[in-house]
Amino acid sequence: MFENLQDRLSSILNGLTGRGALSEADVSAALREVRRALLEADVALDVVRSFTDRVREKAIGAEVLKSIKPGQMVVKIVHDELIEMLGSESVGVDLHAAAPVVIMMVGLQGSGKTTTSAKIAHRLMTRERKKVLMASLDTRRPAAQEQLRQLGVQGNIDVLPIIAGQSPTDIASRAVQAARLGGHDVVILDTAGRTHIDEPLMVEMAEIKKKSNPHEILLVADSLTGQDAVNLARNFDERVGITGLVLTRMDGDGRGGAALSMRAVTGKPIKLIGVGEKMGELEEFHPRRIADRILGMGDIVSLVERAAENIDAEKAAAMAAKMAKGKFDLNDLADQLRQMQKMGGMGGIMGMMPGMGGMKDKMAAAGLDDKLFGRQIAIIQSMTKAERTNPDILKHSRKKRIAAGSGTDAAAINKLLKMHRQMADMMKAMGGKGKGGMMKQMMGGLAGKMGLGGMGGMGGGMGGMPDLSNLDPRQLEALQKQAEAAGLGKPGGMPNFGGGLPGLGGGAKLPGLGGGLPGLPGLPKKK
Numbered sequence: 001m002f003e004n005l006q007d008r009l010s011s012i013l014n015g016l017t018g019r020g021a022l023s024e025a026d027v028s029a030a031l032r033e034v035r036r037a038l039l040e041a042d043v044a045l046d047v048v049r050s051f052t053d054r055v056r057e058k059a060i061g062a063e064v065l066k067s068i069k070p071g072q073m074v075v076k077i078v079h080d081e082l083i084e085m086l087g088s089e090s091v092g093v094d095l096h097a098a099a100p101v102v103i104m105m106v107g108l109q110g111s112g113k114t115t116t117s118a119k120i121a122h123r124l125m126t127r128e129r130k131k132v133l134m135a136s137l138d139t140r141r142p143a144a145q146e147q148l149r150q151l152g153v154q155g156n157i158d159v160l161p162i163i164a165g166q167s168p169t170d171i172a173s174r175a176v177q178a179a180r181l182g183g184h185d186v187v188i189l190d191t192a193g194r195t196h197i198d199e200p201l202m203v204e205m206a207e208i209k210k211k212s213n214p215h216e217i218l219l220v221a222d223s224l225t226g227q228d229a230v231n232l233a234r235n236f237d238e239r240v241g242i243t244g245l246v247l248t249r250m251d252g253d254g255r256g257g258a259a260l261s262m263r264a265v266t267g268k269p270i271k272l273i274g275v276g277e278k279m280g281e282l283e284e285f286h287p288r289r290i291a292d293r294i295l296g297m298g299d300i301v302s303l304v305e306r307a308a309e310n311i312d313a314e315k316a317a318a319m320a321a322k323m324a325k326g327k328f329d330l331n332d333l334a335d336q337l338r339q340m341q342k343m344g345g346m347g348g349i350m351g352m353m354p355g356m357g358g359m360k361d362k363m364a365a366a367g368l369d370d371k372l373f374g375r376q377i378a379i380i381q382s383m384t385k386a387e388r389t390n391p392d393i394l395k396h397s398r399k400k401r402i403a404a405g406s407g408t409d410a411a412a413i414n415k416l417l418k419m420h421r422q423m424a425d426m427m428k429a430m431g432g433k434g435k436g437g438m439m440k441q442m443m444g445g446l447a448g449k450m451g452l453g454g455m456g457g458m459g460g461g462m463g464g465m466p467d468l469s470n471l472d473p474r475q476l477e478a479l480q481k482q483a484e485a486a487g488l489g490k491p492g493g494m495p496n497f498g499g500g501l502p503g504l505g506g507g508a509k510l511p512g513l514g515g516g517l518p519g520l521p522g523l524p525k526k527k
Contacts, residue, residue, distance in 0.1 A: 005038070008033075009034065012037065017071035022070040027074060031056055035048055041257050042261075047230075051082075054081050055074075058081075059073070082294060090286040091244065094243070095128070095186065095215075099180075099185050103120070103215070105220055106218070108193045108195065108196070108222075109193035111222045111248060112222065114147050114148050115151065117134055117188050121134050122157065122280065131185050133179045134148055134159045134187075135190065136148040136159075136162075136190045137171050138191065138192040139166070140192050144192070160175045168192060169204075172211045175187050176212050189208065206240060216243050218272075219232075219233060219245050221245060222249055223256070226257055233266045242268055245262055246270075251276050259273075328424045331388050333380065333419075333420050334376075340373060341373055378406040
């Protein structure tokens with residue numbers, strides 16, 4: 001979502017940090033570029049103007065220009081103001097009210113209200129153990145009520161039965177009554193939308209609000225809308241009174257202006273963001289993490305959280321046990337590739353690694369995109385069970401059959417086998433003799449560098465790495481600070497893991513991925 005803006009701001013701010021001394025003219029020139037970059041990213045003009053004015057006011061002070069590292073001071077000011085613009089603290093969905101807590105979803109047609117309603121219900125059920133009832137108040141859009149019912153079936157969520165001919169306000173009253181009688185903790189009202197804001201829509205929203213007395217009114221907005229999203233948020237807030245924002249399609253290739261503008265214009269927090277089509281692809285909005293990502297500082301905490309959600313602890317433990325014995329076959333390699341796909345692929349992971357934003361283009365140029373994983377998994381799946389367990393038996397005739405089955409060629413199979421051999425050799429070295437082998441020492445060294453030495457082992461005590469599934473938000477925030485202290489949060493700075501790119505065939509591994517990310521062939525070596 002923020003890739004273009006990230007590239008622009010990173011290049012502008014890197015130009016400042018690379019210089020020994022800054023003049024007022026240097027700062028003004030850089031801020032002109034920042035202003036242009038934000039406007040091109042579809043951020044509202046008044047938001048851009050107030051942002052650059054605040055940065056200029058703080059950055060042109062004598063204590064900044066005469067400090068030891070003025071460029072880094074300016075980057076810090078831009079970072080702090082970006083967090084302020086996005087909302088200084090993350091704010092979740094508020095359920096502190098008498099049950100059933102009513103959440104009213106509002107927004108235009110096509111913004112993703114119905115899907116988001118189901119995602120929020122699924123999130124509250126799985127994370128907060130709440131009993132949720134959903135009700136569709138959209139009587140105009142064909143099959144809107146049926147769509148919500150189907151999503152309820154898919155996610156095992158209670159949905160209010162449809163009664164033909166009822167008005168939206170009557171459905172809202174019935175939903176609240178049904179939730180009270182059914183012992184539900186939360187009721188989510190999926191209201192109707194229009195293709196544009198009009199008076200009948202606003203009157204209907206006001207009537208539903210009066211009938212159901214919602215504790216939360218969440219405006220669902222498509223983050224690809226651009227500057228018009230600001231008018232949408234302002235109108236809904238003035239007429240209905242929203243309590244928070246949910247931005248959908250944050251995984252798209254939009255310019256991110258809506259996310260940066262809406263919070264600043266309405267003063268209402270962005271509570272959740274949709275990052276994909278699947279039921280679980282809804283995340284809390286963390287202003288600091290988004291600001292870090294925009295300025296190319298990475299997002300270690302979100303990466304750890306994503307790893308914790310997607311990694312099967314039993315599989316990780318089994319993998320660790322196999323690797324301790326120095327065993328690593330093609331089935332294990334396929335599992336590692338699938339884990340990476342679940343975590344957002346190479347692009348998603350690189351975007352969260354500090355200082356790795358610029359690596360994505362280089363990797364794409366080298367042919368190391370996410371399609372490569374799909375091809376490699378297809379090759380492995382085209383093998384027999386015996387071939388996956390013992391790749392040494394793969395001779396020319398077998399490779400020819402596998403190439404035909406996977407739609408690849410012998411060269412691709414040879415590359416995969418070479419990668420597997422390198423990883424298998426590394427696993428043998430890691431599972432060597434001594435106190436837990438080289439692997440435990442490496443993982444322990446990484447844990448020590450990040451200040452995590454005493455936080456419990458994962459997968460059978462692998463050198464003191466934290467058990468990701470048991471970390472609470474405070475520990476995760478502490479992890480972020482420790483990561484920054486270890487040099488992981490510096491703009492443009494490479495992680496100091498002591499052994500090359502994390503998981504790309506060298507140094508330390510990504511926490512919790514058993515043996516880390518697979519070592520990928522084709523990355524340019526340092527001269």
